[in-house]
Amino acid sequence: DQQVKQNSPSLSVQEGRISILNCDYTNSMFDYFLWYKKYPAEGPTFLISISSIKDKNEDGRFTVFLNKSAKHLSLHIVPSQPGDSAVYFCAADSSNTGKLIFGQGTTLQVKP
Amino acid sequence: NAGVTQTPKFQVLKTGQSMTLQCAQDMNHEYMSWYRQDPGMGLRLIHYSVGAGITDQGEVPNGYNVSRSTTEDFPLRLLSAAPSQTSVYFCASSYTGAGGAFFGQGTRLTVV
Numbered sequence: 001d002q003q004v005k006q007n008s009p010s011l012s013v014q015e016g017r018i019s020i021l022n023c024d025y026t027n028s029m030f031d032y033f034l035w036y037k038k039y040p041a042e043g044p045t046f047l048i049s050i051s052s053i054k055d056k057n058e059d060g061r062f063t064v065f066l067n068k069s070a071k072h073l074s075l076h077i078v079p080s081q082p083g084d085s086a087v088y089f090c091a092a093d094s095s096n097t098g099k100l101i102f103g104q105g106t107t108l109q110v111k112p
Numbered sequence: 113n114a115g116v117t118q119t120p121k122f123q124v125l126k127t128g129q130s131m132t133l134q135c136a137q138d139m140n141h142e143y144m145s146w147y148r149q150d151p152g153m154g155l156r157l158i159h160y161s162v163g164a165g166i167t168d169q170g171e172v173p174n175g176y177n178v179s180r181s182t183t184e185d186f187p188l189r190l191l192s193a194a195p196s197q198t199s200v201y202f203c204a205s206s207y208t209g210a211g212g213a214f215f216g217q218g219t220r221l222t223v224v
Binding site: 004036041044049089096100101104 | 116143145147153155157160162168170171202204206211212213215216217218
């Protein structure tokens, strides 16, 4: 029973264009959502997060949107850069328990 | 500042052997957790801790034990290794449960 799903295993975009990574969840108790980036042979690094009381959070080139009614969140990267090429994971938590539930990941390739 | 340190980086075990994966953090974080990453499965939570002396199970706890005697250390023990435990293991720590967790570099474990 996958509570957090990233249905697109991979995404390829041109440098300078927008990258949109999507994530769906099923558990209504989730109230905090995070995005991580992972390069090969390294641990994931925290990118951006959003609380369920908000519908948008922005940090530089990265923006996360949350649609609670659809149980859907997305990460927008504008403009995309070749250094953004990595695997992106979304994760969810409920009531600040620390029990992060991750999606399967989406591999982003940004072509020069 | 070392952050989250995992040892060893690589390990090969024979079926039935036991071993301990070490994890240490120097950021005085209360929350620590262990994940395993398998192809197509994302990161799955094995065990986590919200402070010294307190541990709880995650999504896939079977075959693993943990203890948290100090704030800094959170070792993961495999009592009798099985080929199904072949995976990459990540340790993470954070100030709060839903805060951006810091991950270690990972331990690649192969059980033959």
